[in-house]
Amino acid sequence: MPYYRRLYELLRKHIREGVYKEGDLLPSENELCSLYQLTRPTVRQALSALVNDGYIRKQQGKGSIVNKIPQGIGILSVSGTTTALKNQNLKTITIEKPRVITWPGNFMFGLSETEKESGCIYMTRLRLLNELPIFYDISYIPNINLPRFTARKFDNRSLFDVLRKTYQLEITSGEQKIRAIKAEQKVCDFLQIRTGHPVLHMERKMHTNRPGLNIYSSIYCNTREHAIYGTF
């Protein structure tokens, strides 16, 4: 792991654990240099990654100021869904275990030839916050070089954790379409809401560090109690 990345991970951990609180100043770039035996460009690379991910903001002449950690459900952020939640009780239930299907006709995003040919791993999950169902997820993953995937279990573990640890797959960026819709019967049942209740529908395409491999989800979200929170 490169030096700038190590420093990034360390500072990120410190911020998340409250070593540096909201409004605090990080050590200055020169201090970080001498603390960790790095040069300024390297330190700046780590800091700009933190700025990028919303952990700090910088002000010329002043320093690196720690931002408030997102407390809501940070599903809009790049990092996995589970990560943004800290003390809240989030549980994941697999409704349909992963199985290989042919891609649905009229898919939400355009597919490459490679993706079309390789078929699709399909699974549905329900995610509960404090015992209340919040997300109904339908995931579509191209069946490209992911051995034994359908045999894996995801209960109480983020799909993205498995992808990262087992297949070294990381989400690098993505696109999404968001709508407010009247939920159909099946979705209402899963989310335990009245038929026709407004529901947030997200269609996401997530790019990974493996070029050409994208992960797709269709997510229905009950926002009655919790809003979707995101930074940009």
Place this chain on the structure above:
Amino acid sequence: MPYYRRLYELLRKHIREGVYKEGDLLPSENELCSLYQLTRPTVRQALSALVNDGYIRKQQGKGSIVNKIPQGIGILSVSGTTTALKNQNLKTITIEKPRVITWPGNFMFGLSETEKESGCIYMTRLRLLNELPIFYDISYIPNINLPRFTARKFDNRSLFDVLRKTYQLEITSGEQKIRAIKAEQKVCDFLQIRTGHPVLHMERKMHTNRPGLNIYSSIYCNTREHAIYGTF
């Protein structure tokens, strides 16, 4: 304007105008160096800003690959709402002209003391896409050093354009809460939809380059025809 910024603006313009199309490779970093008489760190700074804003992705050993330009309604991106739309006919109507009010009780985000003391500029606008109302915007701006703001006109011009050009205010980042709700009567009237139709509700806090000055909006969005599109 710094060199890296100039190169960023130029390449961004070229991508938006189609000089480089989706999937194309930009000139290599070394080519850009000799083309514009810059050094590689400077070129890389410009490119990483383009990666950041989703215009390109990079692949080691290959090059900088141009991404698809977002064609939807790019309200989730940092840049102003109007910018992401290209050939579509977007019109803005001011419903309530900017006026100074006291901050509403139970405001959607916590306010600093400075913000509370300085009062609030309030305005509401309706934005139409191809003659159809899509967004109903309520904006709240702290009345801090913005001379003659209430006298300005915003018809058919992005609020953010005025803020940038008149007051050198730029949005640097922000946070938002998103919900699917049943629209109340007034909102339905503005958006020309049936009472109780699902509507997307966004509450946004936008940080600016002027430390301590944030812009707030509450946006109701009709997503029946158009989805909100964003990259991350």
Place this chain on the structure above:
DNA sequence: GCTAATAACTTGTAATTACAAGTTATTATT
């Protein structure tokens, strides 16, 4: 005691050099 200049910080920009690591086209070998 107050004010203004200054010094000592902070981050921002930029050139230079060097090598590592991934990709692609070329060349040599079989």
Place this chain on the structure above:
DNA sequence: AATAATAACTTGTAATTACAAGTTATTAGC
């Protein structure tokens, strides 16, 4: 002709140096 090694690219990481520009604390002068 197909394959494997290689060379010539590409971007990634990292140290070094220098000065510009913004912020804050100190100091000198009144």
